Amino acid sequence: xxxxxxxxxxxxxxxxxxxxxxxxxxxxxxxxxxxxxxxxxxxxxxxxxxxxxxxxxxxxxxxxxxxxxxxxxxxxxxxxxxxxxxxxxxxxxxxxxxxxxxxxxxxxxxxxxxxxxxxxxxxx
Numbered sequence: 001x002x003x004x005x006x007x008x009x010x011x012x013x014x015x016x017x018x019x020x021x022x023x024x025x026x027x028x029x030x031x032x033x034x035x036x037x038x039x040x041x042x043x044x045x046x047x048x049x050x051x052x053x054x055x056x057x058x059x060x061x062x063x064x065x066x067x068x069x070x071x072x073x074x075x076x077x078x079x080x081x082x083x084x085x086x087x088x089x090x091x092x093x094x095x096x097x098x099x100x101x102x103x104x105x106x107x108x109x110x111x112x113x114x115x116x117x118x119x120x121x122x123x124x
Contacts, residue, residue: 048067
């Protein structure tokens, strides 16, 4: 199962690497940005994935630093899952209520700060 997930992620990144999100018309526009002019926490995520797939870490971090951090967290969790699978053990990561609250607080804070004047470095 870990290999199927990895295959899906590689296919998605391959598609985003091949089809540039910087060219208009290939991907849907963020509705929040389109209608309000406000960047959501995901804005710039596709451009960041495209940049990362081409080896441009700085550009990826500029486009959406939180998404890049999410890719790193995915890689760490996936590696743990793979190691557990190779050892024949079940992989059961536990997320406490505090973890979930921290995740949502981080997501909301990132979304708010990137739209404030002092947070323009986080805007795509």
